[in-house]
Amino acid sequence: MQKKYLNIYEDLVKQIESNVWPVSSLLPSENDLTSHYNTSRETIRKALNLLSQNGYIQKIRGKGSVVIDSHKFSFPVSGIESYTELADKLQLETRTIVHSLGYLDTNHDIAKLLRSDPSDNIWDVERIREISGEKIIFDKDYFNEKYVPLLSKEICEQSIYDHLENNLGLVISFAQKEIVVEEPTEEDRKLLDLEGFSNVVVIRSQVYLDNASLFQFTESRHRPDKFRFVDFARRVKN
Amino acid sequence: MQKKYLNIYEDLVKQIESNVWPVSSLLPSENDLTSHYNTSRETIRKALNLLSQNGYIQKIRGKGSVVIDSHKFSFPVSGIESYTELADKLQLETRTIVHSLGYLDTNHDIAKLLRSDPSDNIWDVERIREISGEKIIFDKDYFNEKYVPLLSKEICEQSIYDHLENNLGLVISFAQKEIVVEEPTEEDRKLLDLEGFSNVVVIRSQVYLDNASLFQFTESRHRPDKFRFVDFARRVKN
DNA sequence: TTGCAAAACTTGTATATACAAGTTATACTA
DNA sequence: TAGTATAACTTGTATATACAAGTTTTGCAA
Secondary structure, eight states, X not given: OOOHHXXXXXXXXXXXXXXXXXXXXXOOOHHHHHHHTTSOHHHHXXXXXXXXXXXXXXXXXXXXXXXXXXXXXXSOOOSSOOHHHHHHXXXXXXXXXXEEXXXXXXXXXXXXXXXXXXXXXXXXXXXXXXETTEEEEEEEEEEETTTOOXXXXXXXXXXXXHIIIIISOOOEEEEEEEEEEEOOOHHHHHHSOOTXXXXXXXXXXXXXXXXXXXXXXXXXXXXXXXXXXXXXXXXOOO | OOOHHHHHHHHHHHHHHTTSSOTTSBOOOHHHHHHHTTSXXXXXXXXXXXXXXXXXXXXXXXXXXXXXXXXXXXXXXXXXXXXXXXXXXXXXXXXXXXXXXXXXXXXXXXXXXXXXXXXXXXXEEEEEEEETTEEEEEEEEEEETTTOOOOOHHHHHSOHHHIIXXXXXXXXEEEEEEEEEEOOOHXXXXXXXXXXXXXXXXXXXXXXXXXXXXXXXXXXXXXXXXXXXXXXXXXXXX
């Protein structure tokens, strides 16, 4: 089915990003948009709520929808984005080195958590991200074989997420993430160009599918000087 | 006005947190909830969408609303929460030391950005957070005098946000945040118990009010071993 | 018993209406 | 002219209906 409100949302995003509605100006009123898109007000409101959630506008009762400067802190790095998508967006000169690709040890804690059946094998993919010739990020990804039956060096060098979504038809839905700062391990020191830094930033996440089943563990270890996390947050009233 | 959908949301949150609906079980169907709360399905859906956005449930078409384990990574530290609220939630043994309280230099970059009128003064509050006897966090907050006419040492020792929202009636709405890792400054070394750590985690944010006006700049400098950022994210389809 | 089609559920989208509540512009009054 | 009340906007909430689309259960037929 054609999702009207999604089309309208995407259309408005395009317009905001191309400055049709500049920062701190007002979007057309809901009634104007309703007649312009030839739809109902509720459908317009669904689109506007998406814009609000994603930091494009602030709705003010009685006034209208103010366009927010979503680029104040440059590019958003929050949400669930794969490295490839990010590198693409930021136009990084990047290279991915597949350090290892195989099955995780059966007794490993992560294996136990990802396994739904004792016979399931768990993929263990370790990759190094080189940016402008420097080894900056060390990524470890764990998948249940049940969802990802086959992984090749080629897929891992390109984009695993692209493979999952476009070839396997998996629908990645939500994630719980944790960011901490740790001492580099021996492995970090060996694989990354740490340049004497005595800390790494570690992002651990649990990724879930559409049907709320746990699907992936990720550990992403960054050289601290190249790390940056950008977020848009709305205050939650209690 | 009584906001039905908000009441229902809060009621369901309470129920989920007290395990009336355990993790990975299904909530009652929208129709059941509709008749239980004696309201319309759309109102129920508004409440459920809030639950979904805040990481309590995952909606599955044709099936129902699955309760998600929102405590996998313990407590959420994302969103916009003041230090006091957080310390309260985590029951930290904490003390706030007001290091300085005054007006920011007129030529400072931040002053220029926060000022709407050349005559506006900008508050500059610098505080140290002591947790279990160790000086862990160094917070710098900047407010426009236009919104916050008076700040006392007492208010800063308690909770500024509490003062803003409950005494001044300001409605904090959204923020753009940035997390990076930096070298400690001389000031950091002097004011914090860095224990030899050679990095600090810096969280900078711009906070906006209800009416989309820029209201506050914040810089929060953490000892890296005590820093932890937890987030719930939904994948945004393009 | 097994397999399969249909029915009975579930959530998702689109529409319409009514009124509440906040903001801005208008027009009238002193 | 200045101030104020009103009207005409704006978004927010609540309700009802209809159908689409996905999942599970039911029950019938082979």
